[in-house]
Amino acid sequence: MRSDLATSAAPLRGLGGPLRSSEPVRAGPAPSAAALLLEEAADLLVVHLDFRAALRTCERAWQGLDEEPAGACLEVKCSLCVVGIQALAEMDRWREVLSWVLQCYQVPEKLPPKVLELCVLLYSKMREPGAVLDTVCVWLQDADNQGLPEYRALAELHLQRVLLPLGCWSEAEELVAGSAAFSEERRLDALQAISTARQQQRHGQSGSEGTQKLNQEASPTSLPFLYKLAQIFHRIRKAVTSPLCRLPVHD
Structure with a gap:
């Protein structure tokens, strides 16, 4: 326990040595709100199998896409459609798919x-x-x-x-x-x-x-x-449904 405290109290080391509190922490750009909702929708679809909630989350994400940079939102928008299509198909509402995606892209x-x-x-x-x-x-x-x-x-x-x-x-x-x-x-x-x-x-x-x-x-x-x-979804589903492996507990 003492060694853990000592380790946590030690200064964080960056690429150029100890990181001082006055130095900015290097971090990548924060994901957009639409990207976060996409992740949530995929989780609802694959992990929780809550297809209705996944569809609603995709539609919520659409509303915020206009505020995103044009180039950044293209792939997110497409991915939202993929998740939404799968959700509709899972609910046996596949006949609505085409009209649903056209609502997003207009033409x-x-x-x-x-x-x-x-x-x-x-x-x-x-x-x-x-x-x-x-x-x-x-x-x-x-x-x-x-x-x-x-x-x-x-x-x-x-x-x-x-x-x-x-x-x-x-x-x-x-x-x-x-x-x-x-x-x-x-x-x-x-x-x-x-x-x-x-x-x-x-x-x-x-x-x-x-x-x-x-x-x-x-x-x-x-x-x-x-x-x-699809491979990502498959891996997530497999990880969720597989038996949990017990790790050895050390005192």
């Missing part, structure tokens, strides 16, 4: 690629790809979005997960033929897949090697952020 063109891709995957998985058809079309037609590195992956995902399942053959061919997102080789593969899918629909068949190959190649690869976030 489809402004949706981050990460959020839009998540919406496409969600509605496709729930077999309602038509819900995102117009939103994705508007996003892909925006000139600013066409310069983004994620554009190609989203164009291919839209083709495979939305246009082909809906039988939008003309729209699919127009996208493939008129978009610079497709290389010549990918364009030929996509047009072949469209032709095959159209013929199979006429004969009442489903699935083909061409469309399956296109589906695999259109799997989400442009969202390392989402996967990283």
Whole structure:
């Protein structure tokens, strides 16, 4: 105990020697209010499984984003949407997801690629790809979005997960033929897949090697952020649910 007191009473040592009380403590920038609420929302979602409270916390954080620096709030805003989407899905309110994110971004063109891709995957998985058809079309037609590195992956995902399942053959061919997102080789593969899918629909068949190959190649690869976030959530959940290890107690 005495050694502990002596240690705590000793001067704190910085990089340049003992830290005097008159010297400012070096610290990183404090997290913004929105970032703190994001952390709280993620904790409610993953640790406490309180999905309704997580959603409310995301919405509270939105209200303070206007006061944040533009560059700093972009990733926080996107992350809030990811947490909110997951919370809505957990409450079986996935049909509200698209309208919910559009409340935050106002227009489809402004949706981050990460959020839009998540919406496409969600509605496709729930077999309602038509819900995102117009939103994705508007996003892909925006000139600013066409310069983004994620554009190609989203164009291919839209083709495979939305246009082909809906039988939008003309729209699919127009996208493939008129978009610079497709290389010549990918364009030929996509047009072949469209032709095959159209013929199979006429004969009442489903699935083909061409469309399956296109589906695999259109799997989400442009969202390392989402996967990283999911891994963090998984580790938190595992840590919370695993048995506590007892540490030896020393006198």
